[in-house]
Amino acid sequence: MLAYCDLHIHSCLSPCANDEMTPWNLVGMAKVKGLDVIALTDHNCALNVPAAMAAGKTYGVEVIPGMEMTTREEVHLLAYFPDMESALDFSREVDAHLPDIANRETLFGNQIIVNLQDEPCGKVPKLLLNATDLTLDEACALTRKYHGINVPAHINRGGNGMLGVLGLMPPPPEYPVVEVAERIACPESAVKGRFVLHSSDAHRLEDISERGFTLDVAEVSARAVFDLLRNKMG
Numbered sequence: 315m316l317a318y319c320d321l322h323i324h325s326c327l328s329p330c331a332n333d334e335m336t337p338w339n340l341v342g343m344a345k346v347k348g349l350d351v352i353a354l355t356d357h358n359c360a361l362n363v364p365a366a367m368a369a370g371k372t373y374g375v376e377v378i379p380g381m382e383m384t385t386r387e388e389v390h391l392l393a394y395f396p397d398m399e400s401a402l403d404f405s406r407e408v409d410a411h412l413p414d415i416a417n418r419e420t421l422f423g424n425q426i427i428v429n430l431q432d433e434p435c436g437k438v439p440k441l442l443l444n445a446t447d448l449t450l451d452e453a454c455a456l457t458r459k460y461h462g463i464n465v466p467a468h469i470n471r472g473g474n475g476m477l478g479v480l481g482l483m484p485p486p487p488e489y490p491v492v493e494v495a496e497r498i499a500c501p502e503s504a505v506k507g508r509f510v511l512h513s514s515d516a517h518r519l520e521d522i523s524e525r526g527f528t529l530d531v532a533e534v535s536a537r538a539v540f541d542l543l544r545n546k547m548g
């Protein structure tokens with residue numbers, strides 16, 4: 315079966331995302347757009363995953379718990395998890411690897427945590443945009459510890475894409491699944507032998523993907539999409 319997916323979406327927890335990107339708003343927008351499975355991937359924090367999953371249950375959108383972490387090399391690395399608890403445990407560990415630098419809201423934006431009803435209930439004090447002190451290898455090992463999988467984000471996008479940062483992609487079988495930003499050129503050699511995802515990396519409601527990118531899964535569920543990606547990991 316084909317599942318319409320957008321596996322890279324930020325909420326109001328990410329300072330660079332619009333405050334209107336509350337979990338319930340973004341899941342509702344995914345529903346309006348006809349998406350089946352989405353992933354919430356805030357920068358270096360998964361604290362809005364519970365609200366997104368609650369919204370997903372109500373709206374009938376499957377939500378994969380995730381994160382977009384920043385490695386020591388400044389590579390953006392997506393992490394997907396099989397369940398909420400694993401994502402939250404992982405998030406606690408990642409927090410300990412972020413530098414103790416406070417967010418300056420006027421400069422970087424708000425880092426809003428919401429409760430299950432989508433009401434603001436706190437803010438993350440540390441700036442989530444900083445790089446963790448975890449190398450790529452350490453970040454992948456930590457993800458595996460919590461039964462998660464890693465997908466390098468927007469590999470072909472200058473700043474924090476793996477290709478731009480490292481200058482080349484580590485050859486397969488490393489990173490068998492990658493995210494490629496559409497509308498930006500990507501050398502064929504970077505994706506050869508790899509499974510490619512296209513997602514929105516939405517920071518605003520209107521940027522969430524239209525019904526377009528699909529994955530062929532056994533059933534239309536977050537778990538089935540996660541399992542498909544995990545199988546691609548070999």
Ligand SMILES: [Zn+2]
Pocket residue numbers: 382390467468474
């Ligand atoms: Zn990114």
Ligand SMILES: [Zn+2]
Pocket residue numbers: 322324382467515
């Ligand atoms: Zn992103």
